[in-house]
Amino acid sequence: MSYSKPKFKASYGNFINGKFVEPLGGDYFDNTSPIDGSHIAKYPRSQKEDVEMAIDAANAAKDNWEKTSVTERAALLNKVADIIDENLEEFATVETCDNGKAIRETLNADVPLSADHWRYFASCIRAEEGSVAELDEHTLSMNIKEPLGVVGQIIPWNFPLLMLSWKLPPALAAGNCVVLKPAEQTPSAATLLMEKIADVFPPGVVNVIHGFGPEAGKPLASSSKIDKVAFTGETTTGQLIMQYASKNLNPVTVELGGKSPNVFFNSVMDEDDAFLDKCIEGAVLFAFNQGEVCTCPSRMLVQEDIYDKFMERVVERTKAIVQSNPYDVNTQVGAQASNDQYEKIQSYLKIGKEEGAKTLCGGEANKDGDLSKGHYIKPTILEGHNKMRVFQEEIFGPVVCVTKFKDEAEALEIANDTLYGLGAGVWTRDAHQLYQIPRAIKAGRVWVNCYHAYPAHAAFGGYKKSGFGRENHLMMLSHYRQNKNMLISYDKNKLGFF
Amino acid sequence: MTRIDITPEALKVLKQLKHQHGELIFHQSGGCCDGSSPMIFEKDDMYLDDSDIHMGDLDGVPFYMNQDQYEYWKHTHLTVDITEGRGSSFSLEIPLGLRFIIHSRLLSKEENTFLNDKS
Numbered sequence: 001m002s003y004s005k006p007k008f009k010a011s012y013g014n015f016i017n018g019k020f021v022e023p024l025g026g027d028y029f030d031n032t033s034p035i036d037g038s039h040i041a042k043y044p045r046s047q048k049e050d051v052e053m054a055i056d057a058a059n060a061a062k063d064n065w066e067k068t069s070v071t072e073r074a075a076l077l078n079k080v081a082d083i084i085d086e087n088l089e090e091f092a093t094v095e096t097c098d099n100g101k102a103i104r105e106t107l108n109a110d111v112p113l114s115a116d117h118w119r120y121f122a123s124c125i126r127a128e129e130g131s132v133a134e135l136d137e138h139t140l141s142m143n144i145k146e147p148l149g150v151v152g153q154i155i156p157w158n159f160p161l162l163m164l165s166w167k168l169p170p171a172l173a174a175g176n177c178v179v180l181k182p183a184e185q186t187p188s189a190a191t192l193l194m195e196k197i198a199d200v201f202p203p204g205v206v207n208v209i210h211g212f213g214p215e216a217g218k219p220l221a222s223s224s225k226i227d228k229v230a231f232t233g234e235t236t237t238g239q240l241i242m243q244y245a246s247k248n249l250n251p252v253t254v255e256l257g258g259k260s261p262n263v264f265f266n267s268v269m270d271e272d273d274a275f276l277d278k279c280i281e282g283a284v285l286f287a288f289n290q291g292e293v294c295t296c297p298s299r300m301l302v303q304e305d306i307y308d309k310f311m312e313r314v315v316e317r318t319k320a321i322v323q324s325n326p327y328d329v330n331t332q333v334g335a336q337a338s339n340d341q342y343e344k345i346q347s348y349l350k351i352g353k354e355e356g357a358k359t360l361c362g363g364e365a366n367k368d369g370d371l372s373k374g375h376y377i378k379p380t381i382l383e384g385h386n387k388m389r390v391f392q393e394e395i396f397g398p399v400v401c402v403t404k405f406k407d408e409a410e411a412l413e414i415a416n417d418t419l420y421g422l423g424a425g426v427w428t429r430d431a432h433q434l435y436q437i438p439r440a441i442k443a444g445r446v447w448v449n450c451y452h453a454y455p456a457h458a459a460f461g462g463y464k465k466s467g468f469g470r471e472n473h474l475m476m477l478s479h480y481r482q483n484k485n486m487l488i489s490y491d492k493n494k495l496g497f498f
Numbered sequence: 499m500t501r502i503d504i505t506p507e508a509l510k511v512l513k514q515l516k517h518q519h520g521e522l523i524f525h526q527s528g529g530c531c532d533g534s535s536p537m538i539f540e541k542d543d544m545y546l547d548d549s550d551i552h553m554g555d556l557d558g559v560p561f562y563m564n565q566d567q568y569e570y571w572k573h574t575h576l577t578v579d580i581t582e583g584r585g586s587s588f589s590l591e592i593p594l595g596l597r598f599i600i601h602s603r604l605l606s607k608e609e610n611t612f613l614n615d616k617s
Contacts, residue, residue, distance in 0.1 A: 029595075045593070156530065156531045156586065157531065157586055158530075158531060183531075183586035184584055184586055184592070185584050185586060212592045212593045213585070213586055213587050213588040213589065213592055214588045214589065214590050214592060214593065215593060217586075217587075217588055218588050232530065232531070233529075233530055233531045233532060233533075233586065233587065234527040234528065234529040234530050234531055234532050234533030234534075234535075234587060235527055235528045235529040235533060235564075236525050236526070236527035236528075236533075236537045236544075236587065237527070237532075237537070237587045237588055238529070239544070239545075240539075240543070240544060240588055243544070243545050255530070256529040256530055256533075257528075257529035257530020257531065257533055258529070258530070292531075294530040294531075338583050338584050338585075339581060339582050339583045339584075340532075340535070340581050340582070340583025340584065340585060340597035340599060341583070343581045343583070343599050344534060344535060344599050344600075347599060347600065347601050347602065348534075350601070350602075351574065351601075351602040351603070351604075354602075354603060354604050355604065387570070389570060389571060389574060389602065392570040393528060393533075393534045393570070394528065394529055394530060394533050394534055395534065396530070396531065396533070396534070419528065419566050419567065420529065465528070465529065465566070466529070
């Protein structure tokens with residue numbers, strides 16, 4: 001079965017104060033599909049004035065929104081989840097068209113998971129409470145959670161609807177108003193969502209502005225009229241965002257990617273059973289979403305005594321990956337999201353080979369038939385050592401670099417020899433390793449005998465240069481709030497100082 | 499001998515951006531999404547200190563990289579190039595529908611001795 005390119009309007013507006021509005025300067029940019037380079041629609045090339053209009057709308061809405069009951073906010077979040085579910089196929093085809101990812105992923109992962117994140121935060125906010133402590137017989141300390149006010153959110157292009165659904169629900173549930181800027185490569189899903197939910201929230205509570213980073217992203221991140229910025233992207237922009245926030249003394253949360261190790265101990269090959277089959281799949285998950293995942297398991301570490309046999313199976317499974325038209329439900333790996341990514345990945349394949357990495361499979365662009373019109377890279381396994389640049393830098397493509405290790409100590413040394421600490425995978429049948437190895441890896445998320453699962457209710461965020469903040473979990477609410485401590489005296493008598 | 503170079507096509511864009519924005523700097527990014535690519539900003543936009551290594555100048559525009567990253571890159575020679583594309587960072591060329599990218603090659607033995615052993 002195959003889907004086809006969805007229909008779009010000729011142009012779209014920014015969503016500000018509950019309405020779609022044209023950019024004040026009247027400029028638009030063309031959005032194209034990485035599947036075949038075809039035109040999708042025109043989106044606003046917003047400037048500072050557009051961003052300020054959105055921020056003003058959010059500020060005007062915040063006092064009333066803050067006062068809504070958690071019952072009401074939860075009901076609205078649930079309503080968004082229902083709307084996403086009811087329009088599964090439409091969201092999935094738009095997302096596939098915009099990003100290039102395979103339709104089986106958008107149908108089965110991106111869109112249903114997005115709905116679930118809205119529901120998760122709708123339930124969190126109902127179950128959560130502040131705290132009270134009786135400090136002495138006359139004194140009560142009460143902690144009440146209050147929203148920050150207006151939050152700026154800048155989201156990436158690898159999971160456009162899902163990243164939006166990681167960021168918007170906790171901010172709204174906590175009682176904030178939001179100005180969100182989708183990545184300019186993938187503006188469509190956020191726009192479709194605003195069309196569908198235009199009447200759900202009071203005007204100004206959710207605002208979406210489109211445009212380029214230096215023209216629209218920077219004015220949002222540096223505005224003195226917002227109270228926090230949440231960002232997912234790369235390190236230099238992360239640093240700039242923190243720098244701008246420091247001028248306003250605003251809090252930030254940043255998620256900046258990684259170079260995640262996926263570690264396979266020799267016990268995985270003790271039996272040739274369903275679990276080994278799961279491990280092989282776990283190794284091949286580097287190609288999931290074309291490798292455009294912050295936690296792509298892009299460094300594979302395999303114990304030396306099983307290396308040859310294990311890699312034979314991994315290479316065989318990788319070669320069997322179906323890379324084809326992303327609208328076809330049988331396609332497993334689609335197109336890279338943009339031409340510059342496509343070029344960057346090829347540049348890494350080149351330097352990897354120059355540094356002496358051996359190509360076990362793939363290693364080049366896929367230009368078979370119609371694929372030559374889009375940005376397709378063959379799933380690639382490079383064999384080398386951890387000091388090579390391909391082992392240290394996020395390639396953001398379907399490329400894994402594999403190396404051997406001798407024992408637990410060496411596995412940990414290699415796993416932790418990275419600037420980043422977002423994700424990691426550990427695969428073993430050994431009960432001790434199951435606990436001790438994940439504890440010793442310096443990363444915010446360690447998958448144990450699994451990988452690439454992102455359920456709501458499991459906290460996600462980085463160590464080291466991968467940033468900070470913990471999304472997908474109740475604890476994210478505290479990143480969107482401040483704590484009001486009321487210290488109450490029930491003592492009728494004075495202190496006696498004056 | 500240099501650590502970094504620029505292609506004629508990229509230089510053309512660089513000159514255009516200098517004309518538009520004045521003094522500029524390059525900073526090499528890492529990490530997710532648009533990471534692992536060079537970003538270009540107005541000179542005073544980014545706070546730099548001793549942790550940013552000055553890799554060289556391209557038509558008078560200094561190119562920096564964070565020290566930690568530099569440790570893994572210093573054995574390679576970099577060439578800044580330009581390609582059609584659309585990044586989502588704050589880099590100034592993005593509105594032009596273009597993106598700076600890096601091509602790398604290993605330093606020759608001679609270059610490596612000159613650039614990395616002298617310090």
